[in-house]
Amino acid sequence: MAHQVNGVVALAKGAPVGLVPILVPDPGPGEALIRVKACGVCHTDLHYREGAINDNFPFLLGHEASGTIESVGDGVANVAPGDFVIIAWRAPCGACRSCLRGAPWYCFASRNASQPMTLADGTPLSPALGIGAFAELTLVDAAQAVKVSPQASPEAAGLVGCGIMAGFGAAMNTGNVSRGDSVAVFGCGGVGNAAIAGARLAGAHTIIGVDLDDRKLTWAKEFGATHTINATSIDPVEEIRRLTGGHGVDVAIEAVGNPLTYEQAFYARDHAGTVVLVGVPSPNMKIELPLLEIFGRGGSLKSSWYGDCLPSRDFPMLIDLHLQGRLDLQRFVSETIGIGDVEEAFHKMERGEVLRSVVVF
Numbered sequence: 218m219a220h221q222v223n224g225v226v227a228l229a230k231g232a233p234v235g236l237v238p239i240l241v242p243d244p245g246p247g248e249a250l251i252r253v254k255a256c257g258v259c260h261t262d263l264h265y266r267e268g269a270i271n272d273n274f275p276f277l278l279g280h281e282a283s284g285t286i287e288s289v290g291d292g293v294a295n296v297a298p299g300d301f302v303i304i305a306w307r308a309p310c311g312a313c314r315s316c317l318r319g320a321p322w323y324c325f326a327s328r329n330a331s332q333p334m335t336l337a338d339g340t341p342l343s344p345a346l347g348i349g350a351f352a353e354l355t356l357v358d359a360a361q362a363v364k365v366s367p368q369a370s371p372e373a374a375g376l377v378g379c380g381i382m383a384g385f386g387a388a389m390n391t392g393n394v395s396r397g398d399s400v401a402v403f404g405c406g407g408v409g410n411a412a413i414a415g416a417r418l419a420g421a422h423t424i425i426g427v428d429l430d431d432r433k434l435t436w437a438k439e440f441g442a443t444h445t446i447n448a449t450s451i452d453p454v455e456e457i458r459r460l461t462g463g464h465g466v467d468v469a470i471e472a473v474g475n476p477l478t479y480e481q482a483f484y485a486r487d488h489a490g491t492v493v494l495v496g497v498p499s500p501n502m503k504i505e506l507p508l509l510e511i512f513g514r515g516g517s518l519k520s521s522w523y524g525d526c527l528p529s530r531d532f533p534m535l536i537d538l539h540l541q542g543r544l545d546l547q548r549f550v551s552e553t554i555g556i557g558d559v560e561e562a563f564h565k566m567e568r569g570e571v572l573r574s575v576v577v578f
């Protein structure tokens with residue numbers, strides 16, 4: 218049986234999103250039906266509706282969610298009805314060349330539900346990042362459902378499902394930020410501020426937040442930035458060098474998805490340092506860098522997909538850190554909104570008014 222619920226669907230490139238009736242099937246073998254409790258509005262949802270990810274419209278948006286298991290299909294052992302879960306957009310297959318090599322965070326065949334969710338007329342939906350959680354119910358592969366402590370609030374827990382994990386992991390996993398390191402984070406939205414929080418927990422000594430918006434920089438300080446730079450009035454590369462004895466930072470994290478900030482991150486790092494790109498660029502973006510600089514500066518230029526996380530390992534850890542009072546997830550929640558308010562939340566995000574608007578059900 219399919220359940221009819223309302224979902225936030227992007228029907229065409231650039232068109233405002235709206236609530237549309239959708240059909241969500243009961244779970245088949247290996248699948249889980251989730252009653253969504255909360256789902257954050259991430260910049261990647263906006264990338265989808267702008268056609269910047271791919272052209273597989275219509276998209277069922279929402280991918281930063283927590284909920285409870287409504288029902289499971291045959292053969293599901295990791296979750297049971299009633300469990301409180303965070304939905305992951307990475308569920309390693311265990312069999313691809315990357316999983317077999319022992320690096321499942323690069324899995325090339327991550328699992329998703331096999332049955333499609335559809336519009337009322339049967340048109341298959343493309344769920345954002347294989348999730349689609351701006352809806353009361355969503356269908357995923359059971360391995361995408363990661364059980365965590367139900368003591369965390371649904372809206373705080375949901376954010377771990379994308380932006381927080383991506384930013385935190387960009388610092389801790391990809392950038393391997395360690396005790397005493399200096400770190401710069403370009404773009405202090407939800408992802409960038411999570412990178413700042415991760416760098417602080419990892420023991421970084423100097424943490425520099427860069428943004429164009431003073432509100433974001435005030436929040437960056439609350440998450441652990443020791444210094445902030447508003448790049449509208451100050452050259453961030455020169456200022457970062459000044460703040461680090463003329464050297465640049467050990468780890469420079471780009472959390473915007475823009476060639477300009479990538480170039481700044483590239484030149485703001487110390488010799489043999491690491492650049493981490495966690496911001497998602499649009500397909501038309503290009504960058505030109507002197508090859509000699511890439512060679513001469515050594516170190517590494519890395520990309521961070523989902524903070525190189527393993528959801529089953531990392532989600533419960535982040536929730537535990539939160540419940541211990543060491544990672545304030547609630548502070549990322551700028552406002553809670555209704556499922557009909559996602560388009561307006563995109564505009565608030567574009568105007569820089571929020572870290573995260575979170576749809577609650």
Ligand SMILES: NC(=O)c1ccc[n+]([C@@H]2O[C@H](COP(=O)([O-])OP(=O)(O)OC[C@H]3O[C@@H](n4cnc5c(N)ncnc54)[C@H](O)[C@@H]3O)[C@@H](O)[C@H]2O)c1
Pocket residue numbers: 259260261264379380383403404405406407408409427428429430433448472473474475477478494495496497498521522523524566569571572
């Ligand atoms: N790699 C991943 O797995 C992953 C996961 C989630 C999100 N993302 C991406 O991370 C990026 C950030 O996401 P978000 O949700 O935090 O977005 P956001 O809109 O909340 O934050 C972006 C921030 O960048 C700032 N900014 C824009 N231009 C800038 C510039 N020239 N210099 C300095 N700061 C600038 C904005 O003021 C804003 O504060 C997006 O590209 C998103 O798609 C990546």
Ligand SMILES: [Zn+2]
Pocket residue numbers: 309310311312313314315316317321323324325326327
């Ligand atoms: Zn795999």
Ligand SMILES: [Zn+2]
Pocket residue numbers: 259260261262280281379380
């Ligand atoms: Zn996201």
